[in-house]
């Protein structure tokens with residue numbers, strides 16, 4: 001019997017476009033003002049000095065705040081994965097959620113399904129490559145209200161990559177269940193394959209734009225409502 005329902009976010013509970021069309025453009029738009037306003041805050045100051053350090057190592061120049069901002073915007077343009085850029089984007093998103101500039105997207109079939117799961121005495125977990133902090137923001141400030149009281153577990157890549165079998169074994173161990181008592185939902189076949197290899201039950205979400213695979217697929221969670 002399934003005791004834990006484990007959800008991927010992007011492409012499963014949430015429109016894959018939310019991150020690309022809302023979160024990333026928001027961080028880019030707000031970067032300059034945010035850095036200038038908050039440069040003395042410890043977390044921001046630390047990230048800025050790390051960027052300065054990278055610039056010095058790579059280009060041999062000591063950048064001022066303007067130079068750092070220009071570099072950050074350039075890194076966004078070229079999609080460079082730099083820890084300090086990620087950190088600053090996270091801080092900007094937190095302030096955006098708190099200011100109500102946008103809400104976390106979840107599909108409308110998600111909350112009724114969550115309610116049904118809890119009603120049946122089962123638990124809900126999230127496993128996403130975004131940080132646990134970012135996951136809590138999406139569900140805490142969502143278009144469906146605060147869904148965090150419904151969620152028992154959050155996992156990010158600290159338990160391992162989503163395409164690795166061991167990650168799902170780690171999750172089963174952490175929640176103290178056998179893999180067969182967990183059902184994992186994701187849009188990505190490679191993630192489902194890894195979870196299945198670890199012994200979990202799996203179902204693919206086929207939200208608009210997704211292509212089906214060898215795994216059982218559903219277009220939304222309404223199908224499962226009658227099965228629970």
Ligand SMILES: [Mg+2]
Pocket residue numbers: 008009010011012186187188
């Ligand atoms: Mg996904």
